[in-house]
Amino acid sequence: MKNISLVLLLFIVFTNTYSQTNYYISPTGDNSNLGTSISLPWKTIQYAADNVLAGDTINIMAGTYNEKVDVNISGSIDNYITFRNYENDISIISGSNLPAYQYLMKIEDRDYICVSGIKFQDYQQLDALGIIVINSSNITIENNEFTNIDYSSTALGQTPNDTQNSQPIIVFGRDAANPISNLLIKGNRIHDCEVGWSECISVNGNIDGFEISHNQVYDNTNIGIVAIGHEGECATEALDQARNGLIHHNLVYNNPGAYTECAGIYIDGAAYVTVENNISYSNNFGIEVGCENNGNASNDPSANHILVRNNLVYNNTFTGIALGGYNYPTTGKVEYTTIENNTCFNNDTGNNYQGEIMVTYTENSTVENNIFYTNNPDKVLISLENTATTLAFNYNLYYVSSGENDIVVTWNGAEYNTFSDFKSNTSQDANSIFSDPLFSNTTLLNLDIHIPSNSPAVNAGNPNFQTTTGLDIDNESRINDNRVDLGCDEYFVSSYIKRPKETEILNIYPNPTKGHFKLDKLPFSNKIILTDVSGRIVYEQVNVTQNDYIDISHLKKGIYFLKVQANKNKFGKIIKE
Numbered sequence: 001m002k003n004i005s006l007v008l009l010l011f012i013v014f015t016n017t018y019s020q021t022n023y024y025i026s027p028t029g030d031n032s033n034l035g036t037s038i039s040l041p042w043k044t045i046q047y048a049a050d051n052v053l054a055g056d057t058i059n060i061m062a063g064t065y066n067e068k069v070d071v072n073i074s075g076s077i078d079n080y081i082t083f084r085n086y087e088n089d090i091s092i093i094s095g096s097n098l099p100a101y102q103y104l105m106k107i108e109d110r111d112y113i114c115v116s117g118i119k120f121q122d123y124q125q126l127d128a129l130g131i132i133v134i135n136s137s138n139i140t141i142e143n144n145e146f147t148n149i150d151y152s153s154t155a156l157g158q159t160p161n162d163t164q165n166s167q168p169i170i171v172f173g174r175d176a177a178n179p180i181s182n183l184l185i186k187g188n189r190i191h192d193c194e195v196g197w198s199e200c201i202s203v204n205g206n207i208d209g210f211e212i213s214h215n216q217v218y219d220n221t222n223i224g225i226v227a228i229g230h231e232g233e234c235a236t237e238a239l240d241q242a243r244n245g246l247i248h249h250n251l252v253y254n255n256p257g258a259y260t261e262c263a264g265i266y267i268d269g270a271a272y273v274t275v276e277n278n279i280s281y282s283n284n285f286g287i288e289v290g291c292e293n294n295g296n297a298s299n300d301p302s303a304n305h306i307l308v309r310n311n312l313v314y315n316n317t318f319t320g321i322a323l324g325g326y327n328y329p330t331t332g333k334v335e336y337t338t339i340e341n342n343t344c345f346n347n348d349t350g351n352n353y354q355g356e357i358m359v360t361y362t363e364n365s366t367v368e369n370n371i372f373y374t375n376n377p378d379k380v381l382i383s384l385e386n387t388a389t390t391l392a393f394n395y396n397l398y399y400v401s402s403g404e405n406d407i408v409v410t411w412n413g414a415e416y417n418t419f420s421d422f423k424s425n426t427s428q429d430a431n432s433i434f435s436d437p438l439f440s441n442t443t444l445l446n447l448d449i450h451i452p453s454n455s456p457a458v459n460a461g462n463p464n465f466q467t468t469t470g471l472d473i474d475n476e477s478r479i480n481d482n483r484v485d486l487g488c489d490e491y492f493v494s495s496y497i498k499r500p501k502e503t504e505i506l507n508i509y510p511n512p513t514k515g516h517f518k519l520d521k522l523p524f525s526n527k528i529i530l531t532d533v534s535g536r537i538v539y540e541q542v543n544v545t546q547n548d549y550i551d552i553s554h555l556k557k558g559i560y561f562l563k564v565q566a567n568k569n570k571f572g573k574i575i576k577e
Contacts, residue, residue, distance in 0.1 A: 020055035020079065023048055024086065027063035045069045045083070045093065055079030060118060062089035066097045069105040075112030080140070085117035088516055088549065095123025095149075103129035104149075107136045114140040120168070121146070124153040130168035133183070135175040143187040145551070146200075155194035155221075159259045165198035173206030176236035183210040189551060191219045197260065199223040205233030207242040214543065217252045223262045224252040224283065229269030230293040230301040230332060237299065243271040247278065249542045254282045261318055263288035267303050269332055274307045276470055277488075279540065286313030286347060288322040289339075290360075291332030301332040309470050310478075310488045311342045315444060318352050320344030320372070324360030324387060335363040339370060341461070341470070341478070343449050343487040345442070348376040353410070355380035363388045368395045369461040371437050371449075371487035375401070380408040382422075387412070393428040395462045397437055397486045404434040433460060437487065445536050449473075450489050457486035474527060474565060475542065508562065512575035515553030519544065519564065519572075527565040530574075532558065552576055 021036060025048055029041035035048070041061065042048055046069050048058040054075040060083065075081040083105075085091035093104045104120045106129075107113050113136065120130040130146045133139055146168035151160060168190045173180040183203065190200045200217050201224070203210055210227075217224040229241030252264035264280035267273055269291040280286040291303045302325075313320040321344060325333035344356040356372035359382070372381050379400045382393075400407050404419035409426075416422035419434040435456040440448035451457050461484035470478050472490040480490050507520035519528075528550065530539035538555060544564075552560070557576050564570040 020057075021052070022057050022059055023052055024059045024061060025065075026061040027065065049073065049083075052081060054081060054112070057082040057084065059084060059086040060089070060091040061086045062091060064092040064094050066094050068095070068098060068102055069093065071105065071107045071110050071113055074110045075138075077112065077138075080112045080114045080138075082114040082116060083118065084114070090119060091117070092119045092121060094121055095125070095128060098123055098125060098128075100125040101127045103132045105131045106134070107131070107139060108134040110136050112138045114142070115144060116140070116142050117144065119145045119147070120149065122148045123166070124148060124150040124155070125166075126151055126164060128166040129170060131170075132167075133171040133180070135173065135178065135180065137178070137180050138182045139171075139180075140184045140186070141169060141188065142184065143549075144189075146188065146190045147192050150194035151196040151198075152194070155196070160196040162197045165196040166193065167195060167198045167200070167202060168193055169201045170199075171203045171207065171210075172233050173204070173242070174233050174235075176206060176234055176239050179206045179208040179239065181207075181209040183207060185210075185212045185215065187214045187548075189216045191216070191554070193220045195220055195222045197222060199226045199266075200255070201225045202228060203242045203245070204228040204231060205242065206236070206239045208244055210242065210245040212245070212247045213249050214541065215250045216541070217250065217264070218254050220255045222255065222257045222260065223266050224255045224264045224280075225250060226263075226266040226268055227270035227273055229271065229303070230291065231269070241269060241271050243273070245270065245273040247273065247275045250278045251540050252278065252280045252283065256282070256317060257284055261285065263322065264316070266290070267306050268292055269301055269303050270306070271303065272305045274309070276307070276309045276311065277473060277475070277542070279312045279473075281313070281315045282317075284317045285322045286316040286320045286344070287311060287342075289324075289334050289337055290322065291325050291334060293332050294330050300329075303332070303334045304336045306334070306337040307340070308338070308342060309340045310472055312345075312449060312473055312488050313342060314345040314347060314447065315349060316347045317350040318348060319354040319358040319383070320347035320356045322354075322358045322360075323365070323367075324362040326360045328361035328386065333361045333363060334365065337362065337365040339365075339367045341369045341472070341484070341486070341488055343371045343373075343473075343489065345371075345373045345439075345447070345449060346375045346444065348374065348378070348380055351376055351378055353378055353380055353408075354383045355408070357382055359384040359387050359391065361386050361388065362391050364390045365392070367391070367393045369465065369484060369486050371397045371399075371457060373399045373437060373439075378408055379406060380410070382409045382411070384409075384411045385413070394431050395460065395486070396429060396432040397457050397460065398432065398434050399436050431462075449487065451485065451487065451491050453491060455485075455491065458491050459483040460486050508572050508574050512577045513552070514577050516549045516551055517574065518549055529563045529565060531561050531563075
């Protein structure tokens with residue numbers, strides 16, 4: 001009897017153990033094949049999406065797949081279903097044959113799915129979607145590329161109306177009983193998309209727990225990254241809000257809205273979100289915290305408990321950081337938000353009188369330990385209107401080359417032209433300073449906002465700053481001495497004394513490359529900087545590991561110089577064929 005019980009137990013264990021099988025897809029395959037070998041692959045991704053089991057991996061071989069994919073299976077907690085490119089193949093899902101109002105991939109009411117290393121492109125129709133996720137948890141979208149996801153094939157150079165949209169990555173939480181959780185959008189590259197009045201990466205509705213990190217979003221035509229609340233996606237109003245999220249280490253640039261003011265990174269009515277260690281430049285706004293949806297007597301929606309820290313924001317058209325409900329109470333408001341240790345440089349390039357930071361209706365919020373350095377001809381540092389008295393500015397550094405007696409701060413209808421007048425009349429910034437932070441290089445093509453030991457920003461932050469919160473823009477400790485520095489960079493002696501002496505050569509392979517390469521023996525915290533022969537930065541990424549492929553397929557053929565910024569810098573030269 002004991003033997004029979006043991007056999008039965010083993011049968012139950014084995015029948016509940018997932019196979020974790022590798023399947024292969026090829027444009028030259030056949031769906032009647034077994035699909036379990038390279039020599040006998042399936043033909044379509046959709047066939048795999050209908051037939052694999054939890055724990056299986058779908059390896060998509062090189063080629064273009066003109067199909068839309070509905071993911072019709074779920075994985076399990078230890079057995080994700082993975083859709084990925086095979087090895088280093090360029091595996092493309094194309095929408096060139098799709099009509100309007102469709103998608104390249106949809107994950108709805110499915111869990112434990114990973115999509116990695118696939119190129120989504122050439123879907124140019126009204127409401128074109130790259131990947132759409134609805135009511136699905138434990139979803140990973142990583143290391144993919146999205147390009148030419150456009151609202152129309154003739155969108156380039158046109159001005160859309162507010163019904164003309166497309167979205168490379170969109171996530172909707174619509175189920176009040178089951179919020180989306182454990183959502184990861186990481187390491188994707190989104191570029192050259194005409195998204196109309198929509199966004200490149202968007203999380204919206206009942207989403208409780210998300211991370212958007214290490215993405216590159218550039219050369220698009222509207223908002224880069226957005227977390228949204230109060231838009232009606234979830235019928236239960238109290239749950240209709242993306243929350244408990246982390247947006248970090250993204251590179252977002254050149255996403256201007258010629259027909260609307262938009263942000264590189266936007267918090268629109270979300271809650272409990274940290275936005276940190278991002279670089280946002282050449283957008284309309286660098287980073288915006290707002291709430292578009294209106295309040296009324298029974299409902300007063302807001303973006304709340306937002307922390308924006310350790311970001312570099314520069315060269316944006318309207319302002320560096322925008323904070324507040326821009327037309328409250330017609331719109332919602334912002335409350336319980338902290339803007340700390342950011343560096344804003346050379347924003348308001350369009351001379352819109354909005355300065356380095358623009359504030360509208362905000363309650364119970366703090367702006368401290370930041371550097372605001374302006375170069376705009378109007379010399380505007382701060383633009384503030386219609387805001388509550390529960391907003392506190394302090395321990396910031398301001399600078400205009402014309403001096404502290406030739407500035408512009410607009411504050412609730414008044415304009416102040418000297419730093420002392422601004423402080424005395426507003427009772428703000430009591431411990432803030434006006435001084436040149438002595439950045440290493442203020443030339444835009446070679447911008448280097450690291451501060452030297454004699455910078456007035458060193459040890460000038462709030463003495464009550466908590467040492468356990470966050471890392472600086474180089475992923476170094478936020479306090480190096482007794483007190484936090486101002487801006488996104490914390491001065492470290494090692495960054496300056498040792499840097500010129502370290503010439504360790506990187507191991508780059510393959511080199512030459514046609515577009516993808518790896519680096520060997522990388523430190524855990526690093527920043528990859530690639531420059532062309534003129535010294536112009538053409539690629540940046542943080543926290544690359546030796547298992548990550550770096551994609552420079554978008555760069556022209558030629559010679560490039562590579563630097564890994566860490567405690568011990570490394571250098572190399574790479575040839576792009």
